[in-house]
Amino acid sequence: xxxxINKMSVLVIEKFLVYTYxxxxxxxxxxxxxxxxxxxxxxxxxxxxxxxxxxNGPVHIIRNNTxxxxxxxxxxxxxxxxxLISARLDASDKDxxxxxxxxxxxxxxxxxxxxx
Numbered sequence: 001x002x003x004x005i006n007k008m009s010v011l012v013i014e015k016f017l018v019y020t021y022x023x024x025x026x027x028x029x030x031x032x033x034x035x036x037x038x039x040x041x042x043x044x045x046x047x048x049x050x051x052x053x054x055x056n057g058p059v060h061i062i063r064n065n066t067x068x069x070x071x072x073x074x075x076x077x078x079x080x081x082x083x084l085i086s087a088r089l090d091a092s093d094k095d096x097x098x099x100x101x102x103x104x105x106x107x108x109x110x111x112x113x114x115x116x
Contacts, residue, residue, distance in 0.1 A: 039063040 035056045042049055042061065053059045054073055061069040072080070095101055 034060045034067065036060045036062050036067065039068070 035053050035058060037049055037053060037059060039061055050059050050071055054071070058076065059071045060067040061071065063069075
């Protein structure tokens with residue numbers, strides 16, 4: 001079975017993994033509601049209002065009654081990125097072991113990407 005992945009697929013997968021990771025990582029720390037603050041509250045109180053909430057996990061910024069952004073600590077962000085890198089390397093190793101790798105030139109690769 002041949003799998004073709006383009007740049008958009010990778011971005012969608014990355015966003016899904018980040019969302020899934022955040023949900024799993026903090027689901028046990030959250031109550032039934034998300035750790036949220038409205039954008040207008042941040043405008044009124046400043047970034048200090050977010051700092052107060054970060055101790056309880058990611059802070060979801062609510063704009064127009066919907067969660068629009070998520071703020072993480074730098075350590076949480078680095079942990080997510082490290083996990084994504086590890087997952088990519090593991091997937092690559094698996095692809096190599098299972099023979100799902102092609103050899104060719106950069107021109108061959110670019111032609112294949114352009115044909116998608």
